[in-house]
Amino acid sequence: MSSIKQLKKNINNDIGAIIEDIYLWELSNPDANLSKSEKLIEEAIQVFDDLVKKINSVVTKGNLKKQFKAIQEERNKSIKTLLKKSANL
Numbered sequence: 001m002s003s004i005k006q007l008k009k010n011i012n013n014d015i016g017a018i019i020e021d022i023y024l025w026e027l028s029n030p031d032a033n034l035s036k037s038e039k040l041i042e043e044a045i046q047v048f049d050d051l052v053k054k055i056n057s058v059v060t061k062g063n064l065k066k067q068f069k070a071i072q073e074e075r076n077k078s079i080k081t082l083l084k085k086s087a088n089l
Contacts, residue, residue, distance in 0.1 A: 004055060007068070011075055015048040018082050025089055032089075040085055047078045 022037050022044075051071065058067050 004068075007072070008052060008055060011048060011051050014075070014079050015044050015082075018079070018086060019044050022086055022089070025086070037089055040082070040089070043085075044082055047082065051075055051078070 019041055022041055026032075026034055026037050051074065054071050054074070055068075058064065058071075
């Protein structure tokens with residue numbers, strides 16, 4: 001991890017790309033039930049908020065690498081979960 005700022009940008013870009021894909025799916029499927037996709041967008045926004053909150057609440061005392069590694073692992077896991085859910089729309 002190069003910096004906290006870069007980590008936040010990466011999270012923003014990844015979540016933003018997923019939300020954009022969901023919006024494109026909604027536009028290409030206007031007759032579909034959009035409640036699932038709207039819930040998925042809300043979930044993606046919640047994941048973003050949770051990750052940024054965790055980054056901002058990192059304790060400066062202690063092992064910083066360990067704390068950020070845990071956040072990075074959670075990010076990867078959350079992104080994979082959101083991608084699987086968006087593929088199932």
